[in-house]
Amino acid sequence: MSHNAESTAFRSALEVIRAVEPRVADAISAELADQRESLKLIASENYASPATLLAMGNWFSDKYAEGTVGRRFYAGCQNVDTVEALAAEHARELFGAAHAYVQPHSGIDANLVAFWAILADRVESPALKKAQKRHVNDLTEADWFALRRELGDQRMLGMSLDAGGHLTHGFRPNISGKMFDQRSYGTDPATGLIDYDKVAEAAREFRPLILVAGYSAYPRKVNFRIMREIADSVGATFMVDMAHFAGLVAGKVFTGDFDPVPHAHIVTTTTHKSLRGPRGGMVLCGPELADQVDRGCPMVLGGPLPHVMAAKAVALAEARRPDFADYASRIVDNAQALADGLLRRGASLVTGGTDNHLVLIDVSGYGLTGRQAEQALLDSGIVTNRNAVPQDPNGAWYTSGIRIGTPALTTRGLGAAEMDATAELIHTVLDRTTAGTGPDGAASKAKYVLDPAVAESVGKQAADLLTPFPLYPEVTLG
Numbered sequence: 309m310s311h312n313a314e315s316t317a318f319r320s321a322l323e324v325i326r327a328v329e330p331r332v333a334d335a336i337s338a339e340l341a342d343q344r345e346s347l348k349l350i351a352s353e354n355y356a357s358p359a360t361l362l363a364m365g366n367w368f369s370d371k372y373a374e375g376t377v378g379r380r381f382y383a384g385c386q387n388v389d390t391v392e393a394l395a396a397e398h399a400r401e402l403f404g405a406a407h408a409y410v411q412p413h414s415g416i417d418a419n420l421v422a423f424w425a426i427l428a429d430r431v432e433s434p435a436l437k438k439a440q441k442r443h444v445n446d447l448t449e450a451d452w453f454a455l456r457r458e459l460g461d462q463r464m465l466g467m468s469l470d471a472g473g474h475l476t477h478g479f480r481p482n483i484s485g486k487m488f489d490q491r492s493y494g495t496d497p498a499t500g501l502i503d504y505d506k507v508a509e510a511a512r513e514f515r516p517l518i519l520v521a522g523y524s525a526y527p528r529k530v531n532f533r534i535m536r537e538i539a540d541s542v543g544a545t546f547m548v549d550m551a552h553f554a555g556l557v558a559g560k561v562f563t564g565d566f567d568p569v570p571h572a573h574i575v576t577t578t579t580h581k582s583l584r585g586p587r588g589g590m591v592l593c594g595p596e597l598a599d600q601v602d603r604g605c606p607m608v609l610g611g612p613l614p615h616v617m618a619a620k621a622v623a624l625a626e627a628r629r630p631d632f633a634d635y636a637s638r639i640v641d642n643a644q645a646l647a648d649g650l651l652r653r654g655a656s657l658v659t660g661g662t663d664n665h666l667v668l669i670d671v672s673g674y675g676l677t678g679r680q681a682e683q684a685l686l687d688s689g690i691v692t693n694r695n696a697v698p699q700d701p702n703g704a705w706y707t708s709g710i711r712i713g714t715p716a717l718t719t720r721g722l723g724a725a726e727m728d729a730t731a732e733l734i735h736t737v738l739d740r741t742t743a744g745t746g747p748d749g750a751a752s753k754a755k756y757v758l759d760p761a762v763a764e765s766v767g768k769q770a771a772d773l774l775t776p777f778p779l780y781p782e783v784t785l786g
């Protein structure tokens with residue numbers, strides 16, 4: 309039995325939890341076992357370090373800390389100040405940003421903070437000024453109507469959902485779709501790439517207050533210098549949501565025109581995807597927007613989570629180490645090896661490949677919907693998620709795509725040879741799965757047929773592939 313610090317820490321924590329509610333301790337242990345056994349290709353997930361995980365499990369969780377460092381609405385925040393200031397300092401240094409706000413609880417929250425900061429900066433609104441001075445609970449219905457009237461018609465131009473944009477960039481399922489009059493730019497139907505001339509044309513016609521770049525399913529780099537020029541040409545504020553590729557920016561894989569920080573007025577991110585930190589969000593900006601950004605709580609955020617800010621400080625310190633740059637470049641090497649392996653076996657990929665951490669397979673060539681493919685892969689021990697492809701005939705629920713990403717498997721240490729083997733497993737499953745029929749015999753977009761022996765064999769090969777790369781090798785639960 310291992311007695312290293314990590315094993316001791318997690319074992320002791322589980323023992324303490326088990327004494328109160330054993331089912332929670334069991335679920336935590338089971339989660340580690342499940343993660344260890346699955347070939348995780350979800351492009352937005354990763355494995356945070358033991359230090360990052362442990363920084364969250366403590367009494368910082370007990371503190372309220374509304375306000376900012378040195379200006380709190382609660383007493384006794386000196387230690388929260390320490391970790392928030394450290395997280396912000398690491399973020400500024402890592403990304404070369406003038407200001408970092410590390411309180412957002414998620415990417416959606418970070419985007420909301422950014423939207424309100426931009427509105428407050430750009431729109432003359434007495435109602436907004438009043439709202440900022442008061443607690444939200446003290447605003448009357450008339451105040452909210454005034455806010456809506458004064459801010460209601462602002463325009464946002466962002467990437468369309470089926471081209472890989474994110475629903476927080478002005479789409480209806482998210483509040484941003486209700487806050488803004490939104491229009492999207494897509495990708496070129498022939499190449500699948502962003503057509504910057506078309507973006508410029510849409511910006512000229514629509515004249516948005518905010519131009520948003522960033523994606524959750526676009527497998528290519530974005531030229532942020534060109535996007536900033538487009539924003540400037542119409543007087544828009546340029547915002548980049550780098551949630552998916554923040555690790556590639558941190559690791560200096562995306563530099564120059566492809567690094568959003570020098571080009572955008574404001575940059576948002578999550579901290580748990582390719583950046584490999586705790587679940588959470590963050591906003592980076594220049595001095596002009598800093599004051600408005602710092603009003604995120606209580607304007608749109610609940611009280612900050614000091615335990616998560618502590619973990620952000622740890623993860624950002626890790627990302628400043630030289631080995632993180634090596635990790636980031638291996639993420640892209642692996643994604644390209646995976647893409648090449650799939651292409652060689654006849655798969656169709658949106659844009660024909662990748663130059664970031666993700667690959668989008670158009671599974672219609674296999675005669676499947678994304679939903680059928682996702683489930684068949686899951687049956688075979690391969691965890692992915694379905695995703696729309698540009699102009700998807702199957703919509704956002706069934707979809708025609710499977711999104712796969714390499715940040716997690718790269719953290720485990722898998723390399724190019726294992727990516728080729730993974731491509732073989734994915735291709736085998738998709739090739740051997742057929743679309744099923746409903747009870748009435750009609751074609752189904754959800755049902756599928758896969759020989760259980762194939763699923764079992766692929767599952768075994770996936771497990772074998774992972775065996776030399778144990779997850780959290782420093783942690784033995786006993």
Ligand code: DSN
Nearest residue numbers: 351352415474524525
């Ligand atoms: N849910 C994240 C993703 O999977 O891309 C984005 O919000």
